Amino acid sequence: MDLKEQLQQFTGGSSERHIDPKFSYLPGLLGLVLLNGWMYLQQAAMTFYPERALAATPASWGLAYEDVFLSAQDGVRLHGWYIPRQGAKRVLLFMHGNAGNISHRGESIALFHRLGLNVLIFDYRGYGKSHGSPSERGLYQDAAAAWHYLIETRGFHSEDIILFGRSLGGAVAAKLASEVQAGSVILESTFSSARDVAASLFPVLSRLVVLRYDFNTASYLKNVASPVLVLHSPEDDIIPFYLGERVYLAAGEPKVFVEMQGGHNGGFLQTQPRYQEALRRFIASY
Numbered sequence: 001m002d003l004k005e006q007l008q009q010f011t012g013g014s015s016e017r018h019i020d021p022k023f024s025y026l027p028g029l030l031g032l033v034l035l036n037g038w039m040y041l042q043q044a045a046m047t048f049y050p051e052r053a054l055a056a057t058p059a060s061w062g063l064a065y066e067d068v069f070l071s072a073q074d075g076v077r078l079h080g081w082y083i084p085r086q087g088a089k090r091v092l093l094f095m096h097g098n099a100g101n102i103s104h105r106g107e108s109i110a111l112f113h114r115l116g117l118n119v120l121i122f123d124y125r126g127y128g129k130s131h132g133s134p135s136e137r138g139l140y141q142d143a144a145a146a147w148h149y150l151i152e153t154r155g156f157h158s159e160d161i162i163l164f165g166r167s168l169g170g171a172v173a174a175k176l177a178s179e180v181q182a183g184s185v186i187l188e189s190t191f192s193s194a195r196d197v198a199a200s201l202f203p204v205l206s207r208l209v210v211l212r213y214d215f216n217t218a219s220y221l222k223n224v225a226s227p228v229l230v231l232h233s234p235e236d237d238i239i240p241f242y243l244g245e246r247v248y249l250a251a252g253e254p255k256v257f258v259e260m261q262g263g264h265n266g267g268f269l270q271t272q273p274r275y276q277e278a279l280r281r282f283i284a285s286y
Contacts, residue, residue, distance in 0.1 A: 043212040048134040049099035050127040056103045058083050061110050070149050072141040079129035080122030085113055090160045093146055094121035097167030101128035115280055122146045136213045143176045159183045171215035178223040184286040188231045189264055191239045192218040192246035200240050218250035227286040233260035233267040256282055
C-alpha cells in the first residue's frame with residue numbers, strides 16, 4: 001500500500017485537503033482589511049507635508065506686514081501674516097496647498113499686493129508656527145477662524161473678501177465659500193474631490209480602500225453663490241486637468257475658466273503675464 005492509500009485509509013477519504021467553498025473568500029478579505037488599515041494610517045502622511053521653519057517673511061519681498069495669531073473653534077492657536085495695501089478696500093484670504101508653509105508663497109503674496117489687495121495668509125494647524133496637527137476638519141476650522149478675524153477684528157464686509165485656494169487649499173476655500181457669502185472665489189490647480197485624485201493615481205486600489213479624507217470641492221461648490229474663477233493647466237503633473245474641469249462644471253454662474261501653462265507648482269509663474277491679467281479682470285469684474 002503506497003503512502004497515498006495509507007493516508008486515505010487513515011483519514012477515511014482523500015488525502016487532499018480543500019478549503020470549504022463557503023470560506024474561500026476569507027484570505028482575500030483578510031488581505032483587504034489589512035490593506036485598508038495600513039492605508040488608513042498612512043493617508044495623513046500622504047496628504048499633508050507641513051514644514052515648521054519659516055524660510056522668509058514678507059519683509060524679504062519688500063512688503064510691510066503684521067504677525068497675526070488666531071484661535072480656531074477648537075482652541076488651536078494659528079499663525080499668519082496680514083499684508084496691508086494702502087488705500088485698498090478689499091482683502092484676499094489665501095489658503096495654501098498641502099506642502100511647506102506660508103513663507104513659500106512669496107511670489108503670490110507680492111502679486112496680489114500689486115493687484116491692489118490687502119492679503120491675509122495663514123498656516124493650517126501643524127504648519128509653520130501654527131499649533132496642532134493637520135486634519136480635514138481642522139483645516140476647515142482654521143479657514144473659518146481666518147474669515148471671522150477679517151470680519152470681527154479687521155472690520156471687512158463679507159462682500160469685500162476674496163477667497164483664494166491653491167491645490168488642497170482650493171477644497172478648503174470651497175468649503176468656506178459654501179458657508180459664508182464671500183465677494184468672490186478663486187480656485188487654482190485644485191481637484192474635484194480626494195476620491196477623484198486617488199482614482200487618477202491608483203485606479204484599481206482607490207476602489208478597494210476606505211479614504212480617510214473627502215475634500216469634496218465639487219460638492220461644496222453646489223452651495224456657493226459667489227462668482228468663481230477656476231484656473232488649471234493641462235500640463236499639471238499632480239492634479240490632472242480634467243479634475244480642474246470638473247471643478248469648473250460644478251460651480252454655478254457667474255464663473256470663469258482660465259487655462260494655465262506649466263506644472264502644478266510653477267504654473268502661475270509660467271503663465272505670466274496672462275495669469276496676472278486674468279486675475280485683474282476677474283477681480284475688477286466682481
